[in-house]
Amino acid sequence: MKPPQDHTVSDMELVALLIQSNELAFQSIYTRYAGKLYSYARKNIPLKEDCEEIVQEAFVSIWERREGLTNITALEPYLYRMVKYKIIRYFQHSAVKKRYEEHYRLFEEIYNQIESFDREPTMIQKVIDKGLSDLPARIGMAMRLRLSENLSNDDIARKMNIKKIVVEKYIGIAKKHLRATYDNLI
Template identity: 30%
Template structure:
């Protein structure tokens, strides 16, 4: 048993301010266990409770020369521990929000970006296949599907019957379906 164990807290603090490592060790021995138990009741995690208390004592050691304690040492240590716990919880919430944000990005934005990329690739493939259609069929198809003209309007513009216009669109869709069938299954999950 050390002679320091007989000293009152205020004497240990004075010795600590004079860089006395044994005074620091006595303060640690006197209060660390009870502070860890206190932190554990709040955090429900023994390792986190130990870390919080270690941080409190490390801070005391690092600031020992300018340490100002009004009131009792025990109340100062409890308050310092409580503040560290609150900082720890706030940090955990920030980390949790960050992880949630990253997860949300991966689940939504990344998938959205990926689907936009696949959509552009698919549009490019479809445009190439449309370009390969016979000229008159392509012209009727584009007037109907891109310009959104009625079959009657197409018939008047191209000097064909509306029945021919319908048949050309039907034939072009049939060709496109056949050519794109193998490509489309790649784009569907």
């Protein structure tokens, strides 16, 4: 068999060598496809470092699972699929992270309004409950779903069978009302 660095070596020959834990075959695969996979990831993800990490994870996965790669019939599409699914997971993780950041900002905004209170959880909860009870039912329900179930605006809209823009309006009204409720208590 030709040396793995030789560009005339087919992908399938490289895979066969990789399955046998041949590091040169792995390096050849990396050299052959890392740049292409990086470019592919870069079309979808703006951060260079995140793209590099995704490609790196794909190759780490290939190396770790090398002995089970016997069913690969075409290496390039296999690698692109791996990166595609890593990109999808990246966006799913980003969406979850964004939702938690949004939820944290909302709580921070409400609790900052209650700065002078003793910060006793029951007192804070009473202020929030009082404010929510004064709201129209649908607005109160939207805010409760946000606070108690940590739902995003999209999720609240689906659950309440309304449009996302209506949820955003409801949340804005609820925040404004909670601030006013707090201001009237102190």
